[in-house]
Amino acid sequence: MAAFPFQEQWFALEPFLPAELVSEGARRRLLQQAGQLPSLWQGGAFECRLESGLERVDVLLCATRETGGQDALREVLASGECPPALRSCQAYLEAWCRPGSRVEREVPLLWLEYDLHPGRATPAPLVFLGLDPHQLERMYGDAAQGQRPSASEISGLARDGFTLLNGQAPEEAQLAVLERCAALLPPGGRMHHSVTMPHRGSPNVRLGALLPGNRVDAWLREVGWTGSAGQLESLWAVVGRTPGIRHVQLEVEPEGRLRPTLAFDYYFDDALPQLAGEEARVLSELVRRGACSKGRAEAALRWRGGETGSLPSSEWRVRLERTVFFKLTAHEDGRLEAKAYLCFDGHRVLF
Secondary structure, rough: OOEEEHHHHHHHHHHHHHOOOHHHHHHHHHHHHHHOOOOOEEEEEEEEEEEOOOOEEEEEEEOOOOOOOOHHHHHHHHOOOHHHHHHHHHHHHHHHOOOOOHHHHOOOOEEEEEEOOOOOOOOOOOOEEEEOOHHHHHHHHHOOOOOOOHHHHHHHHHHHHHHHHHHHOHHHHHHHHHHHHHHOOOOOOOEEEEEEOHHOOOOOOOOEEEEEHHHHHHHHHHHHHOOOHHHHHHOOOOOOOOOEEEEEEEOOOOOEEOOEEEEEEEEEEOOOOOOOHHHHHHHHHHHOOOOOOHHHHHHOOOOOOOOEEOOOOOOEEEEEEEEEEEEEEEOOOOOOEEEEEEEEEEEEEEE
């Protein structure tokens, strides 16, 4: 694993982006954004809308301790010239790079998201605060490693992180909900991330949790989720009540109310060149419910694959893996929304 310039990754990946989802205008915006970012990204994702007629494509980028991304960012900040694309979150990034700081100790990876609206100026990024200090161990090693932080430790980490990002902590009621969600996690559950959205004009806090699928319903009731049984069942009808861990995402209003909006992620098999039986059922159900067009969803799945080649900044050959997941959001009005995340992950290889 290693960190590479996003611009180099972009040129290697661009031929594989489906035209049905990524227009020429979106490609120009992505290329422009790529030129404004320093060299510290292991990978990321292109966020594509699956409803017909929606052109906007956003980009998410990931840097980790283990791939040199943190070291590369430390060098960028030490130069005294923080790139404009990172200035809005500079205080948080400096804390992440400062040896011994709480953020440096407890946040193993950094995710930024850039909303690339047609016709708008270069955006400030959303910063996803990692809430699991042992996330990398579970991603690349023993899934059982690492003691789960206490609920108060999780809310404290969020308070510190958002104060660095926004100049102030979220409302106490929002932090109390985050702490309650952490305290009520079932065995095997983890808080995953939290994010504020001031650049979108929203005072809400989003949070994500990883939960055993058979404990999701009970956890939602216990934490005080205000959505309907119909919303929840619409998501289960698509993803299926299969064993395993489910990534669940909620949103908290300033006064501490958990909004009805609820989201699940669904991960497609990386190794299958064509849709398998269960994946074909999921896609068919999404189309039937009006969450996406068949052509756009199938185009997203063509992204899956990987190539080995050369990047100018690497003396080694580089393998760029391409994977896909869908984020499915059930809204209060009964509408089901689907987005595709065309993910990429780079690492050095011998051959």
